[in-house]
Amino acid sequence: MKEEKIEIRFDDRGLVPAVVQDVTTGQVLMVAWMNEEALQRTRETGQAHFWSRSRQELWHKGATSGNIMQVREVRVDCDADTLLLQVDPAGPACHTGHRSCFFRRSGAFDEPPMGRDVGGGQVLHSLFATILDRQAEPQPGSYTADLLDAGEDEILKKVGEEAMEVILAAKGQGNERLTAEVADLFYHLLVLLAAQGLDLADVEAELVRRRR
Secondary structure, eight states, X not given: OOOOOOOOOOOTTSOEEEEEEETTTOOEEEEEEEXXXXXXXXHHHSBOEEEETTTTEEEETTTTTSOOEEEEEEEEXXXXXXXXXXXXXXXXXXXXXXXXXXXXXXXXXXXXXXXXXSOHHHHHHHHHHHHHHHHHSOOTXXXXXXXXXXXHHHHHHHHHHHHHHHHHHHTTSOHHHHHHHHHHHHHHHXXXXXXXXXXXXXXXXXXXXXXX
């Protein structure tokens, strides 16, 4: 399909916001700014380049950290004043080490109903978001916050215990018990990912890579 020639509407500073999305998982990784030069460099090299407003200079994402972003497609919104970069990230997008810059939640919202309208993947992502929330803002009496505070060894101990519980449940304790124990193991594995600074999307990306 022939690429459509679109005139980008840069603002009065010569900039346009660029939303960066993992092409494999669909996760939004970061938002940055591009000027005409950054966009041109991105197209020429196939790697994401941005404009740093604080440093007032061109910025090659990953040039220092190695966490480059291979750009698979650049999309333009209906008003031609916002870009969407779909990328293959080589590592975390956020300077904190998180895969995405959007690892925190602001404000309290009702949890989605845990019924047929919420797929398993959504439930896991919702649970992982809650775990990250407890990590960023520990609450008194929170088992998740206490477990994260206890450290890696305690988390690994719990993962090992829950894995053994899954095995025992599978050996004749019935489907209901097995389902409950698998859910416990999933939860503790998500806590481990959070403690290691990893993201559920990292696991999804690896599974997609294996399917290829």
